[in-house]
Amino acid sequence: MAAALKTGLTADCVDLDLDDDGNLLQIRPAFSGNIMAQIKTRTKPQMATVRYRVMKPLNRDPCRRGEVIVREAEVPEGTGIEILDKVEIMGVNISEADIIVAAGRGLKSPEDFKLLQELASLLGGVLGSSRPLVDSGWIGKEHQVGFSGNVVKPKVYMAFGISGAPQHLFGMRDSDIIIAVNKDPSAPIIGVSDYYVVGDLYEVIPPLINEIKRVKGLVK
Amino acid sequence: MNIIVLMKQVPEIEKVRFDPEKGRLDRSSAGATTNPFDLNALEAAVSMGPMKAEEMLRDAIARGADRAILLSDEMFAGADTLATAYTLSAAIKKIGSFDLVICGEKTVDGDTAQVGPEVAEFLNIPHVAFVEEILQVDSCSITVKARMERSSYIIRLSLPALITVTKDVNNPRLPTLRDKLRAMRTPITIWGYKDLAEVADPRYFGFEGSPTRVVKVYTPTAERRRGQMISGQPEEIAQKIVQVLLENKVL
Numbered sequence: 473m474a475a476a477l478k479t480g481l482t483a484d485c486v487d488l489d490l491d492d493d494g495n496l497l498q499i500r501p502a503f504s505g506n507i508m509a510q511i512k513t514r515t516k517p518q519m520a521t522v523r524y525r526v527m528k529p530l531n532r533d534p535c536r537r538g539e540v541i542v543r544e545a546e547v548p549e550g551t552g553i554e555i556l557d558k559v560e561i562m563g564v565n566i567s568e569a570d571i572i573v574a575a576g577r578g579l580k581s582p583e584d585f586k587l588l589q590e591l592a593s594l595l596g597g598v599l600g601s602s603r604p605l606v607d608s609g610w611i612g613k614e615h616q617v618g619f620s621g622n623v624v625k626p627k628v629y630m631a632f633g634i635s636g637a638p639q640h641l642f643g644m645r646d647s648d649i650i651i652a653v654n655k656d657p658s659a660p661i662i663g664v665s666d667y668y669v670v671g672d673l674y675e676v677i678p679p680l681i682n683e684i685k686r687v688k689g690l691v692k
Numbered sequence: 693m694n695i696i697v698l699m700k701q702v703p704e705i706e707k708v709r710f711d712p713e714k715g716r717l718d719r720s721s722a723g724a725t726t727n728p729f730d731l732n733a734l735e736a737a738v739s740m741g742p743m744k745a746e747e748m749l750r751d752a753i754a755r756g757a758d759r760a761i762l763l764s765d766e767m768f769a770g771a772d773t774l775a776t777a778y779t780l781s782a783a784i785k786k787i788g789s790f791d792l793v794i795c796g797e798k799t800v801d802g803d804t805a806q807v808g809p810e811v812a813e814f815l816n817i818p819h820v821a822f823v824e825e826i827l828q829v830d831s832c833s834i835t836v837k838a839r840m841e842r843s844s845y846i847i848r849l850s851l852p853a854l855i856t857v858t859k860d861v862n863n864p865r866l867p868t869l870r871d872k873l874r875a876m877r878t879p880i881t882i883w884g885y886k887d888l889a890e891v892a893d894p895r896y897f898g899f900e901g902s903p904t905r906v907v908k909v910y911t912p913t914a915e916r917r918r919g920q921m922i923s924g925q926p927e928e929i930a931q932k933i934v935q936v937l938l939e940n941k942v943l
Contacts, residue, residue, distance in 0.1 A: 480903030
């Protein structure tokens with residue numbers, strides 16, 4: 473549409489504002505979230521897309537009355553595009569998850585995701601992952617959290633062995649509660665966490681699983 | 693079949709540094725590399741050769757692109773997505789005959805995923821973005837599987853058309869030494885402002901032709917939280933974490 477209108481389009485904005493002249497100020501990350509850019513458009517209309525889930529939906533206000541304009545749309549023949557089938561994708565939708573149990577390079581083998589899966593299942597959550605493990609094929613891309621994966625805002629984000637590269641922090645830093653477990657006390661993830669443990673995920677998770685089972689009355 | 697692949701060189705994202713005082717990237721801090729998605733686009737193009745004997749032999753000799761054109765001119769610099777797409781579409785018009793244009797889904801530096809679809813609009817040809825599988829190609833159409841959010845669509849496009857491809861579409865091959873030697877001998881055409889002015893309006897090239905302006909660049913002030921350390925024996929740590937989960941009513 474922007475090309476047809478010969479106007480600017482700013483993709484994936486994380487914030488929108490108006491300047492003193494009433495023009496749109498478009499704020500978007502660039503270079504994998506390492507920098508932020510403020511962008512203005514010289515042409516009209518000013519067009520922008522906003523990133524999924526970075527803005528909170530407003531509550532429905534039944535008092536508002538707007539004018540509904542009905543136009544008959546004529547779809548031109550011969551667009552050259554024919555949709556033959558639509559297939560729903562099954563599996564996790566990490567963007568909607570309330571609890572995410574995520575692993576990073578601290579994980580030693582893809583088998584060890586089972587340990588995190590047990591913890592996630594007990595909490596009714598889903599598995600998350602930083603990019604290196606997805607790139608190595610240890611877990612599917614639908615689990616990837618970060619700039620090039622999914623942006624998530626769960627109630628609790630548990631980061632095990634994730635150092636916290638900017639591209640990962642971009643995808644999870646708006647979570648309500650962030651709990652980080654990392655061997656390295658200087659890991660950037662600790663700076664964005666509400667609670668942190670300086671330690672080995674392999675020493676923290678098994679007793680945590682036991683304690684959750686105990687509290688849930690699954691074991692004595 | 694004539695296939696055009698659009699490619700871009702980007703800084704190595706993991707290594708590039710940002711100079712907060714000057715408000716710009718220090719491009720000398722990192723090497724340059726081919727935008728990774730564009731390798732998938734190229735692979736999709738070279739592995740799609742029609743199975744005619746003559747073509748197949750050519751493909752066996754080449755195993756890569758046949759011709760390369762570099763768009764290079766100071767007048768192209770500072771282009772946003774619209775001006776970039778306009779310039780690329782001008783080059784494609786100058787090439788003339790083509791059946792398919794393939795682009796990577798996005799570049800890792802700009803990350804907008806806009807250029808491919810905008811090129812298609814300027815060329816007035818159908819397009820589909822985020823193609824994860826090419827199902828069938830014949831002389832007048834291409835059928836693809838494209839990913840949009842939580843659905844995949846099977847879509848048939850009449851040719852000429854443009855597709856943008858994701859990393860799932862293939863595994864880019866590694867060139868052999870012979871490929872590299874051949875590539876060294878293959879001349880590269882360079883087209884500048886004057887070459888494209890024959891087929892397009894140069895007012896829409898580069899910075900001057902770009903409707904968007906970056907007015908400010910800054911490093912995001914990472915929101916720091918008052919991290920509270922949990923320490924002790926593993927069992928104590930487990931109890932404290934469970935306490936946090938209980939307090940926040942997720943357990």
